[in-house]
Amino acid sequence: MAEIHPFYQTHRRAMEAAMRERLDLAEAMLRERTHLSDIDGVRQDVMDEFAIVLTQMPYVGGGASRMSDFFMRLTGFMAISRVLRRHGVPVPVIGEIERETYKAQLLTIPEAERLAAGHQFMSPENQALMREQAARSVTKAHQAEFPEDFVYDFVEPGPQDSFEFGIDYKACGFCKLAARHGDKEILPNICGLDFDAYATRGIRLERTQTLAGGASHCNFRFSRLDRTR
Template sequence: MTETIHPFYEAHRGAMEAAMRIRLDLAEAMLRERAHLSDIDGIRQEVMDEFDIVLTQMPYVGGADSRMSDFFMRLIGFMAISRVLRQHAVPVPVIGEIERETYKAQLLTVSEEERLAAGRQFMSPENLALLREQAVLSSTSSHQDAFPEDFVYDFVEPGPGDNFEFGINYRACGFCKFAARHGDKDILPNICGLDFDAYATRGIRLERTQTLAGGASHCNFRFSRLS
């Protein structure tokens, strides 16, 4: 295990730690009522200590040049929460419920105007062009050699009769690789569950019927506008 944090993540460490503290504040009541934990201050410290470890384990996938860097920075902290709650014998489905509701509450702290603007940007022609470009790049041998822990994906154009605007098929998942390397495969589906609220709060409908974490050949993300 690498024992230092990559400089790119170190530069964002303060923001990531602040986000973790907000999540723990939002999760406090659920940790008491659903996980039946009483020493919340102790849990907070354990999670932040585990997050320090997770930061050293985060794979570098290209920094600001890769859209997937943001996914790692926003979601990898839930691995730390899951690990600690698992150590306290909280059932994995309960961990998933707590994390999903916590993440939704955190997303909703951003104004509706800002969230919907982010959703429009995601669905914009300019972003779709970027997605197409980075999908092609992700599949090249040079990129996979440079960033073996990155995601690999295809951009999917809608066909006749399809009711989505575009899709992404993830053929390799950075979180799956992370979980396999660090013994987190049982809590991996909790990360997958966060995607639906992440998009819905921005006015985007995500449809997905299979995941790599669930044993499928790819994750079939399909996107359309909620209104």
């Protein structure tokens, strides 16, 4: 049986707790929108699938990589998508349930804490870190060491731009994971979670294309929502 990378093993208990919380928040929607009768069975199926997903999560540098957090927060939704798809739930319905569940989970965090995280994300210090990690991500040495990682450029705004900074993802760790395990159909559901993830922290995300949608890159553009100015 495949093993969980030691880095993710140290975070396993917290990730499993987050999954159980998501399923609690999703339960009413699962009953109303999926027309499945054995919701308790579905919950167990999801947790069993999540145990499999944990063994599939690629190691991209652990705490030294900002992308590790993305995998730890979002790959659980692949488990939910896989199970619901096997039960015949339409992919758009799965996406709606996941996005509403994720937003509800994010909103359990106190607003002050969420907005503080948003300020930190937009800070000059964090932008400097992202520039540094973006520059490293495109090197052959990094891609050879972490072939499943994201590859991206940091985007500075031009004179006519309204965003504060951007990220162009030229290769996506979730796309690689989905391609390897037959999850391409459910991949756009993962992409859809980004907007609420940033909005609940006081950040406006603008994005007009994704790798999952067939584009050459994902064009993330970030600015502060008015309430955080």
